[in-house]
Amino acid sequence: MPPPQIQVAGLDAPLVEPPAAQDRRSEPAPELVRPHVDWFSYADFAEETRTHLAELQPGGCVGVLAVDIDHFEALTSMHDGAIGTEILANTAARIRDAVRPYDLIARVDGNGFALAWRQATMDTAPADIGSRIARQFDDPVPSSAGDLAITVTIGVAAATFDEARFAEPQTLLAQARAAVVAARARGRSRITEFDPIMREHAVQTYTTERQLRVALRDETLTVDYQPIVNLRTGNVVAVEALARWQDELFGQVSPALFIPIAEDSGLINDLGRLVLTASIAQGARWSGDRDNGLLLTVNLSNNQLLDPSLIPMIKRLLAEHDLHPNQLCLEITESVVMANVAASMTILCQLKDLGVVLAIDDFGTGYSSLSYLRRLPVDILKIDRSFIQSLHNRDDRVIAKVIIDLAHTLGMTTIAEGVEDPTQVEVLKELNCDMAQGFLLHRPTPAGTVDLTPVDLRSIPAIEHGLGSLSGSHGWSFLP
Ligand code: C2E
Ligand code: MG
Ligand code: MG
Numbered sequence: 001m002p003p004p005q006i007q008v009a010g011l012d013a014p015l016v017e018p019p020a021a022q023d024r025r026s027e028p029a030p031e032l033v034r035p036h037v038d039w040f041s042y043a044d045f046a047e048e049t050r051t052h053l054a055e056l057q058p059g060g061c062v063g064v065l066a067v068d069i070d071h072f073e074a075l076t077s078m079h080d081g082a083i084g085t086e087i088l089a090n091t092a093a094r095i096r097d098a099v100r101p102y103d104l105i106a107r108v109d110g111n112g113f114a115l116a117w118r119q120a121t122m123d124t125a126p127a128d129i130g131s132r133i134a135r136q137f138d139d140p141v142p143s144s145a146g147d148l149a150i151t152v153t154i155g156v157a158a159a160t161f162d163e164a165r166f167a168e169p170q171t172l173l174a175q176a177r178a179a180v181v182a183a184r185a186r187g188r189s190r191i192t193e194f195d196p197i198m199r200e201h202a203v204q205t206y207t208t209e210r211q212l213r214v215a216l217r218d219e220t221l222t223v224d225y226q227p228i229v230n231l232r233t234g235n236v237v238a239v240e241a242l243a244r245w246q247d248e249l250f251g252q253v254s255p256a257l258f259i260p261i262a263e264d265s266g267l268i269n270d271l272g273r274l275v276l277t278a279s280i281a282q283g284a285r286w287s288g289d290r291d292n293g294l295l296l297t298v299n300l301s302n303n304q305l306l307d308p309s310l311i312p313m314i315k316r317l318l319a320e321h322d323l324h325p326n327q328l329c330l331e332i333t334e335s336v337v338m339a340n341v342a343a344s345m346t347i348l349c350q351l352k353d354l355g356v357v358l359a360i361d362d363f364g365t366g367y368s369s370l371s372y373l374r375r376l377p378v379d380i381l382k383i384d385r386s387f388i389q390s391l392h393n394r395d396d397r398v399i400a401k402v403i404i405d406l407a408h409t410l411g412m413t414t415i416a417e418g419v420e421d422p423t424q425v426e427v428l429k430e431l432n433c434d435m436a437q438g439f440l441l442h443r444p445t446p447a448g449t450v451d452l453t454p455v456d457l458r459s460i461p462a463i464e465h466g467l468g469s470l471s472g473s474h475g476w477s478f479l480p
Contacts, residue, residue, distance in 0.1 A: 039092045045106035045114055049169035052118040056164045063117035063126030064169070066155040066176035067095060067133060068184075072111030073266055074306040075148065086143045087150060094136035099129065112180075114173055130154040130191035149340065155179030157194040178202040184264055209265045211247050212258055216270045221245050223278045226444035227452060228297070228415060228437040231429050234454040238295035238329065238415075239286070240437065241279035242444050243271065263301055272304040276317055282447045283328065284321035294452070297329040297359060302336045305347055315354060325355030329380065332358070334366030341372050352377040362417070364403060374410055381407040383433070385418025391427045401431050408432070425457065 040048075052062045069075075069091055076084040088107070095105050095113060108114040115133075117126055134154060140147035157175035159167040175194040181202050183192035215221050221243060228238035245253045262268040276298055283296030304310055318325055330351060337344045337360060348358055359380035360368075364387050383403055390396035400416075407414045416428050419438030428436055441455055 039088075039113060040104055040106040042106060042108050042114075045104060045108060045116055045173070046169040048104045048106075049116040049172060052116055053159060053164045053167055053169070056118070056159075056161050057120060058161045060118070060120045061126070061158050061160050062164060062167070062172070063115075063119075063129065063156060063158040064172040064176045065115040065117060065126060065130055065133070066108070066112060066173065066180050067091070067115065068112040068153045068155075068180045070151045070153055071302070071306070074303045075150075077306070077308060083143055083145055087141065087148065090141045090143070091150065091152070094141075095133050098132040098136050108173065114176065116169075126156045126158045127191055127193050130156050134191055153180050153183045154191040155181075155183060155194065156191065175199070181205055181264075185260065205261055205264075208250070208253070208258065208261050209267070211249055212245070212262060212265075212267055212271075215245055215247060216267060216274065219274065221271065221274055222446065223275055223282070224444035224446055225279075225282070225450045226437060227442040227450060228295075228435050229441050229455050229457075231425070231433055231436055231457070234457045235292075236294070236442075236452045236454065237292075237435060238297055239283075239450060239452075240297045240331070240444075241275055241282075241299070243275050243299075259301060263303055266303075268301055268303045269307050269309070272300065272307075272310075273313060275299075276314065280317045280321050280323055280328065284323040286452070287323060287327050290452075293324070293327050295327055295329050295357060296323075297331050297357075299331045299333075299361065301333075302339070305332060305336065306343065310347075311350055311354065314351075314356070318354075326357060329357035329359050331361040331382065333361045334363050334368055336366075337376065338366045338368055338372070341369070345372075345376065348377050359415070364399075370406075373406075378412060380413045380415060382415045382417050382437075385438075388416050388418050388424055388428075388438070389420075391424050397427060397431070400428075400433075404431050404433050429457075 049062065049064060056062055069087060072084070072087065075087060092105055092107075092113060095115065099105070099115065099117075104116045106114050106116070115129070117129055134152060137151055141150040142148075155176040156179060157172045159172060175198075178198040178201070179192040179194040182195075182198045183190045185201070185205075186192075222245075224242045224244050225239040226242060227236040228240060229235065230237045243255050243259070245255075245258055247253055259268070259271075262271045279296055279298055283294065286294045286296075300310075314328070314330075317323075318328065332344070332348070337348075352358060357380065358376075358378045359382055360376070360378050361382045362384045363381045364384045381403065383400060387396065387400045387403065391400060404414050413434045415435040415437055416424070416433050417437055419425060419428070419436045419440050421440060424438075425436060425440070442451060445451075
């Protein structure tokens, strides 16, 4: 009998596709797998959970834990060979170390395992088992590609004695998976217990993903461009490409919502290709029209950065549209760079070898290690909007000053993000910030309506009190 499809109320397709059979195609090198651990199929998991539910006594509890390997697809696409199987085998081994010998570990979908847990009393909450499993990943996982920093996101669902009569294995697993989806929305590498509101969220995520898939297939996603202004001259020196999605069902959807969904569902590479293709073609048109050229900046997310086809694609697009690499800037958020410094460093160096400009986006939000920052081949620091918003506060202004001076000491150019107020422009000029981007100067608009004429910065009223002693000096030169 085929395993049942796992259904979440409101979804017209399964949230989890159970594998048809146990996936054991290629065996990893034995020395990299410690110890060799068997995992079971979805059908075994369902049978075990059903037995646990039927045999549950008053005061006891049945828990289902979904253990998802973070960035599994990106890790497997970065490395060839049996790396996926090695990661799975080592993950199963670490889960095994955290649980009792008779607890069943099953592989229930592409990047994860599920655990059926039964206990006679409620003295250990299933979430505590999750913490125990997560701690097993404190140390890197060995693989044929070297040590990998693997993390897991864990969702927990549980049924008490009273609930067990109504509970089904597939419902508990769907709930645990919904908790994983909710945990991911708040950042990976965490443990979350199911809450009924998550079912709503899972439905929304699923529906958005389905609509986004259609938009990508029909190429209805568009790109807006927001000019970036030189704070000394008022010239527009760069434009940032920003993905836009006008959906017939949802209306205008914010990238803050659909980019993470594209990341999680594997759609980000298609989305990134679309944005890079459209914006490089547009950037080449603008560059050809202007003596000083125009820097085009494009955002890259984590999985795009790790995609092996990224560099050949950028090379091909630059050649096809005859855009000089130094007219393209790739923005990577600080949190992505710092989440995996070693991998980011390698890829950023490869991108730098192409001759493109590199920027760290949303700087100040991602806990940069200063020693890494010094070694990263980065040209531009984009100061996060939160620092610009609080420039009126003297203490926060000092932080902005420290960031700007640090960037200049490291030979980087600074761009202030989210400038909305004329006084912010004045303060940023005083602090020696190089460039600014924000609704005050220009809003993002479609290519046809982007205004590239210089902004008259003198028409912005000056603030009452200068900053005097806060001013510094530096040399920067690579943009007009
Ligand atoms: P980001 O790269 O930091 O882009 C700047 C965001 O700030 C944009 O939001 C822009 O519209 C907004 N913004 C600009 N000036 C102001 C201002 O004065 N005030 C305020 N409140 N906001 C301002 P948007 O377009 O909603 O994009 C949000 C984020 O989504 C981007 O942040 C970026 O991280 C991501 N994103 C957008 N397009 C893409 C894309 O093509 N690929 C990837 N990977 N990420 C993208
Ligand atoms: Mg950006
Ligand atoms: Mg930003």
